Amino acid sequence: MSLSRSVAPLAAGAASRRSHSGRLQAWLPKLVLAPSIAISLLFVYGFMLWTFILSLTNSRMLPSYEFVGFAQYARLMANDRWWVASTNLVVFGGLFVAICLALGLLLAILLDQRIRQEGALRTIYLYPMALSFIVTGVVWKWLLNPGLGIQAMVRSWGFENFRFDWLVNPDTAVYTLVIAAVWQASGFVMALFLAGLRGIDDSILKAAQLDGASLPRIYWRVVIPCLRPVVFSAVMILSHIAIKxxxxxxxxxxxxxxxxxxxxxxxxxxxxxxxAQIGLGSASAMLMLGGVLAILIPYLYSELRNRRHG
Amino acid sequence: MYPFNISFSKTALVLATTAAASMAYASAQAAEVEVLHWWTSGGEARAANVLKELMEAEGYGWEDFAVAGGGGETAMTVLKSRAMSGNPPSAAQIKGPEIQEWGELGLLGELDEVAEAEGWDALLPTTVADVMRHNGSYVAVPVNVHRVNWLWANPEVLAAAGVEMPTTLDELFVAGEAIREAGYIPLAHGGQAWQDATVFESVLLASGGTEFYQRALVELDEEALGSAQMIEALETFKRLRELMDDDMSGRDWNIATSMVINGDAGMQLMGDWAKGEFTAAELTAGEEYLCAAAPGTQDAFTFNIDSLAMFRVEGVEREAQQALARLVLEPTFQEAFNLAKGSIPARPDLDMSEFDTCAQQSLEDFQRTAEEGGLVPSMAHGMAVRADVQGAIFDVVTNYFNSRDMPAEEAARRMVNAAQAAL
Amino acid sequence: MDNVIRRRTLGARLGRAMLYAVLLLAALFYLLPLAVMLITSVKPLAEISPGTLLSLPREPTLAPWAKAWGEACTGMRCEGVGVYFFNSIAIVVPAVLISTIIGALNGYALTKWRFKGSELVFALMLFGCFIPFQVVLLPMAQTLGWLGLSSSRAGLVLVHVVFGIAFTTLFFRNFYVAVPTELVSAAKLDGAGFFRIFWRILLPVSAPIIVVSVIWQFTQIWNDFLFGVAFSAHNTQPVTVALNNLVNTSTGVREYNVDMAAAMIAALPTLIVYVLAGKYFVRGLTAGSVKG
Known part of the structure; x- marks a missing residue:
């Protein structure tokens, strides 16, 4: 990075005639952070607490404060639909993260082979991240609907027996979510990996090549292990997309x-x-937050530990 | 809103009395109502526009707040958010038992003055008036009465299959088979929970009768919900799936209706808002499309009343709100709105000659069933039970309908649980 | 790295062809929905029928775009999505600016002016990135009511700033952590103050991460639907809400071409930003998150 070069003269020029206004300076960083901290406390933690309190009430259409203990959680556990939703999240989340990583890595490696028009391809892979599903949902619904979309199109080309009806089949509908979600996020993961690949020191690869290692072997043994931090960031980003x-x-x-x-x-x-079951909804929200925590804690742990090392 | 207009207020007043009331000056001056609704389809919007014009003719402003999507689900979210922030709209499209829930929260304003001046007690059928009242006071005003248990059909498709309009469930299955053999989709349907429930309640009404419907889906009698009659209704309901096409999942109801209009499908079980689509396609009732009570439910009428509930507001806005309540029941609006929407007016004293044969039959059946019994609230459309129970029943119905292997007994058992779900 | 495949043997050429084939296939997959949207949006309604998603229009027309922009009806309003487009701009611009500025200052304070507990503060704030937004709808509605901001654009700006600063702080913090602390220490010794150091030392090198923060926030806020629908009134709705209204407005024949044109209009700003600045986005993002 060219940071040090561009910054050095500035620092030298920052010699100040002013005396230490020490106290204020010591407090300024905290003062600057204070509004954000207050906002976090109120809007994130305050609201979470509020949601937790609601999950202990029998709130219906609007919040009420008639407490029923953990009855809402018990109802949730007895609710078939909740289990379907939770299982779906595991299936969807697992497939989504795995496919995005695999596809993203593959595309990044392929794009890293001195490809003509790399910039254009990269933009094409990346653009879905810019669009919301409010925008693309209609198209996806079309494409995946057997009567209107891909199935109808392929059949009209003459393949009368072609079937692609995942959307309307209860057993496979969740996979259509995976397709659309992978479409949206995998290009982003590709871009992360690509940047990671570009950051790997060439000399390591040269050395491996001189040792006579084959190309796939170099990637498997040398390159991919170097990308571990990228994988980690990607998994974090992807799993929070999945949960949300x-x-x-x-x-x-x-x-x-x-x-x-x-x-x-x-x-x-x-x-x-x-x-009109705010109580039950709040209970499910708390369990979702629990899921988020399970992902976030290792992330935070590693973030802060890394920092101590660096 | 337009602060620079304040200095013109005197001029505005003069203008308002002399010139067209819908001019910009007047609307800045006069009180406004903000109306949250989901009448977004072309016909509905045109009909609601009549109400807007009536309001403006009296010098009131109308702020249109339409939120489309999911049968009003999104609009309800918006409404809750607005209510929580202490800033509800003047009026919102709320119906059935939900009016009571909003009333219990103390958020609705009463309309008794208007009701008395206009003689609503005499004007409205008791069934309708009961829904509009909370603690004895009117808090909402009915816009229309929908009948849910209708069967719609394309006569050309029926003719091609050589069948008549079915009047019993057995005939429906026979006709369906014939239509399929003639190369059409027998029953147009959209695989959304509320549509599944709409079909289900008509089947249950046909196979179990009015009294059973009342016990099971209105009173939530556990014995009825788990009974052999329920299992039979569920099994019949599931058999209807064979008459539908494979692509129905997630399809909107009006797309299904357009399949009947285009002649891709023969019939559709849907409430009379479907008629709005036939009307918009400029088809004539009784000739280019057919309507009849859902097979086996000729002596019943499942009603779905759209209404505008009035939130507690102050001052000039309240004045405008009261005017809105009065105008909703004006014959001009009732007629225009219901002609477009496919429903019948909430006040039965209107001249029905402008209406088509389906609407006339609907009104006749409404009055007949009100006297003889058979007038029941629609569960699928939130007229019978509260939203939480309704949601739980929807889950059972739609899951059973779409599942490959769930036995009807299991669905009935879950139905009992669903009714208990209300904490 | 780049010169791994170099030898021009027959096998290598074949491999090269395969490589391009795979890449192009992937490109088709990513382009498919956009292509369908674009093609459909310039087709007359009569040409739209099942199974013809990708056939090119025989008589291309821009009428659907014009209609989507200025005429298409939702409820009684027939003003298209154009008006709401400007609502979105009025919400996005201040929200992006404010959240980026706050994020930059936070990131700076957290990395260059560490104090006891500053890491805890960061951890606390980070959680805001992950909170599912449905959870905060009702309490937020009530808070906005208390603040007198319900259903206003200012209220929406506030909401987006509140839930955006977690991300912007994360970006800037991860970026500034890599900026050599020696410079800052030297400046401190010279007596430079908090803002002066930020202005003279950090800000000049912040361009990559500012790009990241702006693009991220712009995309998030522009694409937001949930907050937009829940906290707006009839005249403050953002374009995504208008689009949803339009698409779900059902009239006899569904005008798919107008729907698609409206969707394209709503998508255009973020699309353009990604196409023009996507390169810097990824570069800046990895500069922070990889090396963090």
Missing amino acids: SFDLVVALTGGGPGYASDLPATFMYAHAFTR
Whole structure:
């Protein structure tokens, strides 16, 4: 990085005539952070606490404060739809993260082979990240609908027996969510990996080549291990996308057929807002937050530990 | 909103009385109502526009707040958010038992003055008036009465298959088979939970009768919900799936209706808002499309009443709100709106000659069933039970309908649980 | 790295062809939805039928775009998505600016002016990135009511700033951590103050991460639907809400071409930003998150 070069003269020029206004200076960083801290405390933690309190009440259409203990959690555990939604999240999240990583890595490696028009291809792979599913949901619904989209198109080319009806099949509807989500995020992961590849020191590779290692072997043994930090960042970003997935389900399957492709985020929304069960919805939100914590804690741990090392 | 207009207020007043009331000056001066609704389809919007014009003719402003999507689900989210922030709209499209829930929260304003001046007690059928009242006071005003248990059909498709309009469930299956053999989709349907429930309640009404419907889906009687009759209704309901096409998942109801209009499908079980689509396609009732009570439910009428609930507001806005409530029941609006929407007016004293044969039959059946019994609230459309129970029943119905292997007994058992779900 | 495949043997050429084939295939997969949107949006309604998603329009027309922009109806309003487009701009611009500035100052304070507990503060704030937004809808509505900001654009700006600073702080913190602390220490010894150091030392090198923060926030806020629908009134709705209204507005024949044109209009700003600045986005993002 060219940081040190461009910064050095500035630092030298920053010699100040002013005396230490020490106290204020010591407090300024905290003062600058104070509003953000206050905002976090109120809008994130305050609201979480509020949600937790609501999950202990029998709030229905609007919040009320009639406490029922953990009854809402018990109801949630007995709710078939909640289990479907949770299982779906595991299936969807697992496949989504795995496919995005695999596809992203593959495309990044291929793009790193001195490709003509690399910039254009990269933009094409990356652009879905710019679009919301509110925008692309209609198209995806079309493409995946057997009567209107890909199935109809391929059949009209003469392949009468072609079947692609995942969207309307309760057993496979959740996979259509995976397709659309992978489409959106895998290009982004590709870009992360590509940047990671470019950051690897050439001399390591040269050395490996001189040792006579084959190309796939070099990648497997040398390059991919170097990308571990990227994998880590990508997994974090992807899993938070997976947990938050909401627009996707609403736009693509509406949770259907039946509630076969429901996810916790849509479950929570449906119960808290459509079905006047804010108590139950809040309980499901707390469990979702628990899931988020399970992912976040290792991330934070590693972030802060890294920092101590660096 | 337009602060620079304040200095013109006197001029505005003069203008408002002399010139067209819909001019910009007047609307800045006069009180406004903000109306949250999801009447977004072309016909509905045109009909609601009549109400807007009536308001403006009296010098009130109308702020249109339409939120489309999911049968009002999104609009309800918006409404809750607005209510939580202490800034509800003047009026919102709320119906059925939900009016009571909003009333219990103390958020609705009463309309008793208007109701008395206009004689609503005499004007409205008791069934309708009961829904509009909370603690004895009117808090909402009915816009229309929909009938849910309708069967719609394309006569050309029926003719091609050589069948008549079915009047019993057995005939429906026979006709369906014939239509399929003639190369059409027998029953147009959209695989969304509320549409599944709409079909289900009509089937249950046909196979179990009014009394059973009342016990099971209105009173949530556990014995009825788990009974052999329920299992039978569920099994019949599931058999209907064979009459539908494979691509129905997630399809909007009006797309399904357009399949009947285009002659791709023969029939559709849907409430009479479907007629709005036929009307918009400029088809004539009884000739180019057919309507009949859902097979086996000729002596029943599942009603779905759209209404505008009035939130507690102050001052000039309240004045405008009261005017809105009065105008909703004006014959001009009732007629225009219901002609477009496919429903019948909430007040039965209107001249029905402008309406088509389906609407006339609907009104006749409404009055007949009100007297003889058979007038029941629609569960699928939130008229019978509260939103949480309704949601739980939807889950069972739609899951059973889409599942490959769930036995009807299991669905009935879950139905009992669903009814208990209300904490 | 780049010169791994170099030898021009027959096998290598074949491999090269395969390489391009795979890359192009992938490109088709990514382009498919956009292509369908674009093609459909310039087709007359009569040409749209099942199975013809990708056939080119025989009589291309821009009428659907014009209609989507200025005429298409939702409820009684027939003003298209154009008006709401400007609503979105009015919300996005201040929200992006404010959250980026706050994020930059936070990141700077957290890395160059560490104090006891500053890491805890960072950890606390980071959690805001991951909170599912449905959870905060109702309490946020109530808070906005208390603040007198309900259903206003200012309210929406506030919401987006509140839930955006977690991300912007993360970006800037991870970036500034890599900026040599010696410079800052030297400046401190010279008596330079908090803002002066930020202005003279950090800000000049911040261009890559500012790009990241602006693009990220712009995309997030522009594409937001949930907050936009829940916290707006009839005249403050952002374009995504208008699009959703339009697409779900059902009238006899569904005008798919107008729907698609409206979707394209709503997508255009973020699309352009990604195409023009995507390169810097990824570069800046990895500069922070990889080396962090």
